[in-house]
Amino acid sequence: MPEILEVECYRRTAERTLGRPVAAIQADDEWFLKGGLVRAELDAALVGRSFVGARRRGKLLLLDVDDGAVLGLRFGMTGRLLVDDAAGIDRLEYSSDRDDPAWDRFGLGFVDGGSLVLRDPRRLGGVELDPDEEALGPDAWTVGAAALGHVLAGSTAPLKARLMDQNRLAGMGNLLTDETLWRAGLAPVRPAGSLDATELRRLHRNLRRVLDDLHVRGGSHTGDLQASRRRGGLCPRDGEPLVRESVGGRTTYWCPVHQR
DNA sequence: ATTGTGGCCTGCCCGC
DNA sequence: TGCGGGCAGGCCACAA
Numbered sequence: 001m002p003e004i005l006e007v008e009c010y011r012r013t014a015e016r017t018l019g020r021p022v023a024a025i026q027a028d029d030e031w032f033l034k035g036g037l038v039r040a041e042l043d044a045a046l047v048g049r050s051f052v053g054a055r056r057r058g059k060l061l062l063l064d065v066d067d068g069a070v071l072g073l074r075f076g077m078t079g080r081l082l083v084d085d086a087a088g089i090d091r092l093e094y095s096s097d098r099d100d101p102a103w104d105r106f107g108l109g110f111v112d113g114g115s116l117v118l119r120d121p122r123r124l125g126g127v128e129l130d131p132d133e134e135a136l137g138p139d140a141w142t143v144g145a146a147a148l149g150h151v152l153a154g155s156t157a158p159l160k161a162r163l164m165d166q167n168r169l170a171g172m173g174n175l176l177t178d179e180t181l182w183r184a185g186l187a188p189v190r191p192a193g194s195l196d197a198t199e200l201r202r203l204h205r206n207l208r209r210v211l212d213d214l215h216v217r218g219g220s221h222t223g224d225l226q227a228s229r230r231r232g233g234l235c236p237r238d239g240e241p242l243v244r245e246s247v248g249g250r251t252t253y254w255c256p257v258h259q260r
Numbered sequence: 261a262t263t264g265t266g267g268c269c270t271g272c273c274c275g276c
Numbered sequence: 277t278g279c280g281g282g283c284a285g286g287c288c289a290c291a292a
Binding site: 077103122155158 | 262263264265266268269270271
């Protein structure tokens with residue numbers, strides 16, 4: 001699914017649209033328009049204009065319009081971004097291997113004949129105009145150790161739930177969080193505020209490494225834990241059966257031996 | 261305020 | 277062979 005790594009890939013793909021005037025909007029799926037947005041507003045905001053910046057905060061892709069407006073794109077679990085009919089990601093875990101234009105939920109046509117399309121089989125993504133960027137926490141890829149400590153401090157919520165709370169820390173999805181905690185040797189069910197200074201440093205170091213490593217490898221599904229994230233899976237580090245349980249409302253796999 | 265739960269959406273996969 | 281239930285999880289509304 002698109003987590004922070006995939007959305008960063010989409011952001012780079014979206015840079016190919018910069019400076020190209022928009023000719024038309026395809027927004028027939030009103031479910032996909034969020035925050036009370038209607039098609040006419042998109043027409044008024046985008047047609048004849050062009051994008052001057054492609055930014056990302058967590059899993060939210062932000063396209064800056066040349067008049068200061070901002071188009072926000074969310075990809076849910078199965079959304080992909082196609083620019084000029086070329087996909088930014090070849091394949092998504094948990095998404096279909098098929099590739100059906102019927103799943104195009106939103107699109108822009110450019111004056112030059114090219115296009116930007118958000119293709120999302122499960123319709124969990126969405127489009128928003130001028131999204132509240134500041135409602136999101138700091139970006140997980142660049143967050144510092146001190147800021148990460150602030151995210152966790154004083155919380156009794158499970159560590160995993162806190163790390164995935166986009167309003168506290170933006171970008172972590174289920175797979176990346178399991179991989180990070182597995183590498184850091186921290187139990188996902190620990191109260192978030194219970195980490196000591198050593199554990200916090202370990203978490204921060206591993207968070208950064210997981211994002212760097214898996215980005216190079218090609219996505220959120222390329223972690224060392226991934227192959228064992230199944231019923232009956234064994235810990236790749238010490239061979240123990242992994243615990244499968246719901247933490248923070250998400251299916252979680254973790255090793256009860258080395259994750260403490 | 262914080263934390264937890266359920267539902268939304270749809271395609272796929274397994275077992276019958 | 278077809279069918280139905282379970283599952284995937286990002287996000288949001290709502291409850292406690």
